Amino acid sequence: MASQPAPPTVETFNLTYSFPDRSNGVSDITLSLPPRSRTLLIGANGAGKTTLLRLLAGKRLAPANTIKVSGVDPFKEGLEGVTYLGLEWVLNAIVRTDIGVVELLRSVGGDAYPERRDELVSVLDIDTNWRMHAVSDGERRRVQLAMGLIRPWTVLLLDEITVDLDVWSRAQFLGWLRRETETRECTVVYATHILDNLASWPTHLVHMHLGTVKGWGKAEEMLKEVEDGKNVIEGVTGNSRLGELVLRWLRDDLKERGPRSQHRRGPEGLSYNSPGLGGYGLEAKTNQQATDGPSCN
Numbered sequence: 001m002a003s004q005p006a007p008p009t010v011e012t013f014n015l016t017y018s019f020p021d022r023s024n025g026v027s028d029i030t031l032s033l034p035p036r037s038r039t040l041l042i043g044a045n046g047a048g049k050t051t052l053l054r055l056l057a058g059k060r061l062a063p064a065n066t067i068k069v070s071g072v073d074p075f076k077e078g079l080e081g082v083t084y085l086g087l088e089w090v091l092n093a094i095v096r097t098d099i100g101v102v103e104l105l106r107s108v109g110g111d112a113y114p115e116r117r118d119e120l121v122s123v124l125d126i127d128t129n130w131r132m133h134a135v136s137d138g139e140r141r142r143v144q145l146a147m148g149l150i151r152p153w154t155v156l157l158l159d160e161i162t163v164d165l166d167v168w169s170r171a172q173f174l175g176w177l178r179r180e181t182e183t184r185e186c187t188v189v190y191a192t193h194i195l196d197n198l199a200s201w202p203t204h205l206v207h208m209h210l211g212t213v214k215g216w217g218k219a220e221e222m223l224k225e226v227e228d229g230k231n232v233i234e235g236v237t238g239n240s241r242l243g244e245l246v247l248r249w250l251r252d253d254l255k256e257r258g259p260r261s262q263h264r265r266g267p268e269g270l271s272y273n274s275p276g277l278g279g280y281g282l283e284a285k286t287n288q289q290a291t292d293g294p295s296c297n
């Protein structure tokens with residue numbers, strides 16, 4: 001009897017990762033995202049979102065037993081069904097050559113999934129007569145998204161690659177992702193700075209700051225923070241609850257970090273100080289201190 005596919009969960013257990021130059025990537029991240037969830041990764045530039053997504057995709061080697069995607073280590077198993085769409089995908093040169101959309105979609109297996117292919121062509125408003133050397137950036141991006149999504153992934157790791165889509169197309173695309181999670185066993189983790197049309201989209205939120213997760217959980221519960229009416233951001237109006245929450249997070253994170261020139265994430269256990277601001281190179285710190293907040297003195 002064929003065994004049941006594992007549920008598409010995304011879990012990390014005290015995940016800490018340092019880059020080859022020994023600088024901190026992410027520190028002590030523990031998450032458990034259930035099947036069929038749609039999670040937004042939120043954080044300022046440099047918070048560690050891409051690093052985390054690449055680790056989850058098995059593109060970087062995490063310490064043993066710190067990541068499980070659909071129950072297994074993504075680096076060791078090279079998982080079928082896990083799709084990561086990030087910058088490398090966008091930069092792939094073939095989508096700038098004189099090649100037609102139909103050929104491109106065929107090259108990624110489109111003919112094996114004709115219904116999904118046609119649905120994506122419609123949702124992303126793609127003209128199958130386009131030739132890729134003669135389309136706009138947004139049109140190219142739509143084709144790239146269709147290429148990446150045709151095969152029925154079970155875990156989709158999306159690093160903001162919808163920036164070129166117009167607002168309507170992005171809304172259609174987000175609606176399609178939602179329907180996917182509602183109609184089959186699949187899970188989405190999406191890092192983005194663009195909150196348009198996302199107010200009621202996420203089931204879970206993960207708030208990242210300086211390589212750590214400051215908070216995560218069900219979106220509805222985290223959004224309650226906004227309802228207290230306190231801590232309002234002056235001069236900013238018309239945001240969704242999600243927009244308001246994220247603005248508060250980023251404002252407080254920035255305050256906590258201090259000026260960028262005074263904070264650089266150095267090798268684990270070390271913090272860099274800017275000599276121009278009174279620091280003198282490297283100073284040893286405990287891991288706890290290094291990850292708890294701004295490392296300037």
Ligand SMILES: Nc1ncnc2c1ncn2[C@@H]1O[C@H](COP(=O)(O)OP(=O)(O)OP(=O)(O)O)[C@@H](O)[C@H]1O
Binds near residue numbers: 020025044045046
């Ligand atoms: N290969 C690398 N080696 C050393 N440091 C790196 C490397 N890649 C990224 N970093 C650093 O790690 C930190 C986190 O980067 P990351 O790309 O994960 O942030 P992010 O949250 O995705 O940011 P953004 O919103 O700007 O895309 C940054 O400070 C970055 O400079």
